[in-house]
Amino acid sequence: MDFQKLKDKYAVHHINLEYFPTIVEAKARVQALILDGQVVGIGGSTTLNEWGIVDELRNRQIHFLDRFVPGITPAQLSEVFHQSFNADVYLSSVNAMTEEGELVCIDKNGNRIGALLYGPKKVILVVGKNKLVKNLDEAFNRLRTVAAPANARRYNLTTPCVTTGVCMDCDHPQRLCNMEIIIKGQADPSRMTLLFVNEDGGF
Numbered sequence: 001m002d003f004q005k006l007k008d009k010y011a012v013h014h015i016n017l018e019y020f021p022t023i024v025e026a027k028a029r030v031q032a033l034i035l036d037g038q039v040v041g042i043g044g045s046t047t048l049n050e051w052g053i054v055d056e057l058r059n060r061q062i063h064f065l066d067r068f069v070p071g072i073t074p075a076q077l078s079e080v081f082h083q084s085f086n087a088d089v090y091l092s093s094v095n096a097m098t099e100e101g102e103l104v105c106i107d108k109n110g111n112r113i114g115a116l117l118y119g120p121k122k123v124i125l126v127v128g129k130n131k132l133v134k135n136l137d138e139a140f141n142r143l144r145t146v147a148a149p150a151n152a153r154r155y156n157l158t159t160p161c162v163t164t165g166v167c168m169d170c171d172h173p174q175r176l177c178n179m180e181i182i183i184k185g186q187a188d189p190s191r192m193t194l195l196f197v198n199e200d201g202g203f
């Protein structure tokens with residue numbers, strides 16, 4: 001992968017792409033991008049949990065809108081989701097990124113994709129190399145054969161993809177991929193930073 005070429009593709013779309021050989025360096029960059037005192041929201045990302053970023057945020061002098069607090073009630077979670085739209089910084093991952101400079105996400109409730117699209121002043125995305133695909137066809141294939149079934153298993157759902165391992169485009173009441181978005185660019189070139197990590201992480 002020619003990283004400079006990839007960076008240029010995203011730069012055309014006003015998304016600042018930075019490369020990190022390991023998650024250790026990427027995590028240090030996340031901490032540097034977040035300033036003390038800021039309000040920080042976070043998406044429901046396996047990547048951020050797996051890599052210990054959530055724990056690091058809990059130890060910062062920030063107003064962390066922590067959606068993963070043990071015992072959080074549905075009402076409290078909803079409040080955190082709403083507050084996150086006004087955060088100074090929103091931290092998340094995506095389900096796929098293309099070599100053409102596009103980002104693709106699925107969502108059940110819409111809180112994550114809502115915040116990615118508009119609201120938080122800054123968005124930081126941490127994305128592992130396992131999510132890099134050639135184009136949008138491959139991105140949606142990844143969503144339906146990897147990301148959505150893996151997320152369904154993570155939440156112990158009973159959707160058909162849990163047993164088949166691929167999307168059956170179900171009408172199940174627990175369907176988690178109610179929404180799909182493609183981010184092709186940003187109006188504000190300083191808003192979105194994508195930290196590309198040359199390690200696998202998340203779905």
Ligand code: SF4
Pocket residue numbers: 144148149152159160161162166167168169170171172174175176177
């Ligand atoms: S639409 Fe249904 S079957 Fe397909 S990935 Fe989503 S939850 Fe699974």
